[in-house]
Amino acid sequence: MTVGQAAPAAVYRCDPAQSRGRRFDEAPSRHRSAFRRDSDRVIHSTAFRRLKHKTQVFIFHEGDHYRTRLTHSLEVAQIARALARQLGLDEDLTETLALAHDLGHPPFGHAGERALDSCLKAYGGFDHNAQSLRVVTSLERRYPLFDGLNLTWESLEGIVKHNGPLTDAEGRPVRAYAERGIPAGIADYCEKHDLELSTFASLEAQVAAISDDIAYNAHDIDDGLRAGLFGIGELKAVPLIADMIMRIDARFPGIEDSRRGAELVRELISYWIESVLCETMRRLSAAAPNSASDIRRQPGVLVAFSDKAAQAERAIKEFLWHHMYRHDRVMDVMRGAEQVVADLFARYYDHPSDLPAEWAEPATQETEGDVARRIGDFIAGMTDRYAITEHQRLFDFTPDLR
Numbered sequence: 475m476t477v478g479q480a481a482p483a484a485v486y487r488c489d490p491a492q493s494r495g496r497r498f499d500e501a502p503s504r505h506r507s508a509f510r511r512d513s514d515r516v517i518h519s520t521a522f523r524r525l526k527h528k529t530q531v532f533i534f535h536e537g538d539h540y541r542t543r544l545t546h547s548l549e550v551a552q553i554a555r556a557l558a559r560q561l562g563l564d565e566d567l568t569e570t571l572a573l574a575h576d577l578g579h580p581p582f583g584h585a586g587e588r589a590l591d592s593c594l595k596a597y598g599g600f601d602h603n604a605q606s607l608r609v610v611t612s613l614e615r616r617y618p619l620f621d622g623l624n625l626t627w628e629s630l631e632g633i634v635k636h637n638g639p640l641t642d643a644e645g646r647p648v649r650a651y652a653e654r655g656i657p658a659g660i661a662d663y664c665e666k667h668d669l670e671l672s673t674f675a676s677l678e679a680q681v682a683a684i685s686d687d688i689a690y691n692a693h694d695i696d697d698g699l700r701a702g703l704f705g706i707g708e709l710k711a712v713p714l715i716a717d718m719i720m721r722i723d724a725r726f727p728g729i730e731d732s733r734r735g736a737e738l739v740r741e742l743i744s745y746w747i748e749s750v751l752c753e754t755m756r757r758l759s760a761a762a763p764n765s766a767s768d769i770r771r772q773p774g775v776l777v778a779f780s781d782k783a784a785q786a787e788r789a790i791k792e793f794l795w796h797h798m799y800r801h802d803r804v805m806d807v808m809r810g811a812e813q814v815v816a817d818l819f820a821r822y823y824d825h826p827s828d829l830p831a832e833w834a835e836p837a838t839q840e841t842e843g844d845v846a847r848r849i850g851d852f853i854a855g856m857t858d859r860y861a862i863t864e865h866q867r868l869f870d871f872t873p874d875l876r
Contacts, residue, residue: 484562486763488676494627497611497667498620508626509566515623516570519616521577521609522547527857528576529583529811530690531697531804540697543576543583549693550575553747554685557777560751563678570625571632571682578605580854581861582811582875589815594850597658597843604657605854606633611663613851631669632679634660638775640671658847673770680777688746691790692739694798699735703804704797706731709738712793714786718742742790749783810873814865815853821868822849828868 483489490507503511516522525544541549551572558568579602580586590600610633611622625633634640640656642648647655655661656671664671674680698704710716718741722734729737757776763769769776779787798804823846826834833852836845856864858875865872 480559481562484677486677486758486766486769487563488567488628488678488766490564490566490626492766496624496626498624500624507566509564509570509629512623512625512629513566513570513573515625516574516577516610519577519609519614519623521614521855522573524855524857525576525579527859528579528581529586529858531583531694531798539700541693543579546689546693547573547576549689550682550685553688553743554682556747557681557685557750558678561677561681561754563681567628567632567676568678568681570629571636571679572685574606574610574629574633575636575682575686576602576606577609578602578607578854580605580815581856581858582808582815585808585811586815586854586861589812590819590850590853593816593819594846597846599654599657600850600854601657601659603634603637604659605851607663608659608851613855627667627669628676628678630667632675632682634669635671635673635675636679636683638675639673643672645672670770674772674775675770676766677769677777680775684750684777684779687787688743688750691787691794692742692746694794695742695790696735696739698794698798699731701803703801706734706738708797709793712786712789714745714789715742718745746779746783746787749780750777753778753780753783807875810875811858813873814861814875817869818853818861818865819849822852 488509490509493508495508502508506514522544525547526542528543530541530543530546551569554568554572555565557563558565580590580600582589587600587602594600607630609622610625610630614622617624639648640651640660646652651657660669660671663669695709699706706719710719715738718738719734722729722737722741726733726737754777757778761768761772761776763772763776778784822829826836826845828834829849829852833848836848840848853861862872862875
């Protein structure tokens with residue numbers, strides 16, 4: 475196989491012709507596969523468009539050159555398709571999962587998620603993966619015969635399980651869910667449409683998950699450099715990056731820092747992609763799966779970094795944690811953002827008439843939890859700037875998120 479050429483379709487890929495189908499029956503498209511149709515539905519959704527004005531790390535008015543949830547999702551999709559092509563997987567399903575993985579994120583990134591989780595603590599908390607599932611199964615209302623996007627089973631499975639199983643074989647929550655339990659949005663949905671929470675997701679979903687890691691590590695370095703939160707010299711504390719910068723300087727003596735940083739990001743993405751391809755092929759060779767079902771029954775993840783690349787990735791995450799995510803400038807803004815979300819939730823709960831008409835009307839026999847979840851759904855769908863505008867409308871003072 476020549477460089478850049480797609481690998482032959484693998485026997486363990488998800489085949490759209492063999493999809494488990496959709497919850498609500500629809501006639502198949504005459505021109506698109508089931509997974510291509512899923513991706514198109516995500517792209518045309520309201521929630522996807524709103525990602526344009528949702529924080530990745532920097533609030534929208536910090537500048538037009540920083541990543542948003544939308545541009546991040548597009549970068550994840552590009553990396554994911556490149557990996558899927560080389561592994562012989564279904565590129566359309568991979569793209570669907572890459573584009574949909576952040577649909578449930580509220581405004582202001584992880585700060586908004588922390589605030590909503592606290593507001594909804596008495597009612598099951600807030601989990602962005604569960605919210606993504608809610609978006610594509612109920613909150614999008616574009617079609618006459620069903621709520622949501624009516625995606626295929628494989629797409630829904632990947633949205634929920636791209637980071638691994640949520641339960642063990644006996645149904646006990648595992649990993650991040652071991653203490654808090656399965657989020658209500660996922661548990662309730664799976665009672666009606668079983669997504670098999672105890673198994674691994676498809677390779678396409680695993681590729682989307684690791685592409686997310688590659689994309690945000692690389693672009694957070696790029697954005698951190700642009701914002702002046704750290705410099706190239708400080709990045710040399712990470713051995714892998716120090717080696718890359720040395721090679722870049724040898725090839726391009728006297729290169730300006732902006733081009734130097736951009737070349738570093740390209741080198742990092744290429745390094746991680748190559749590592750994932752080599753390690754994944756090694757694991758696939760050992761596992762010898764013959765179908766997508768075999769992938770789901772594996773005892774562990776198959777799409778992964780090599781040990782060396784994983785160690786480097788952890789070192790970069792550690793660097794970014796101290797020099798970017800916990801930087802005083804970022805933390806000051808995030809504290810204000812958490813206050814905006816908490817204020818909005820309390821206001822809407824106490825004064826439901828302040829909600830837009832379509833969100834203020836209660837359903838019949840709503841419990842307190844139902845009301846709280848409805849308000850949480852509304853706030854989670856907000857963009858950063860709409861949340862700020864709403865806060866300014868309802869309160870005399872709004873934190874300056876700059």
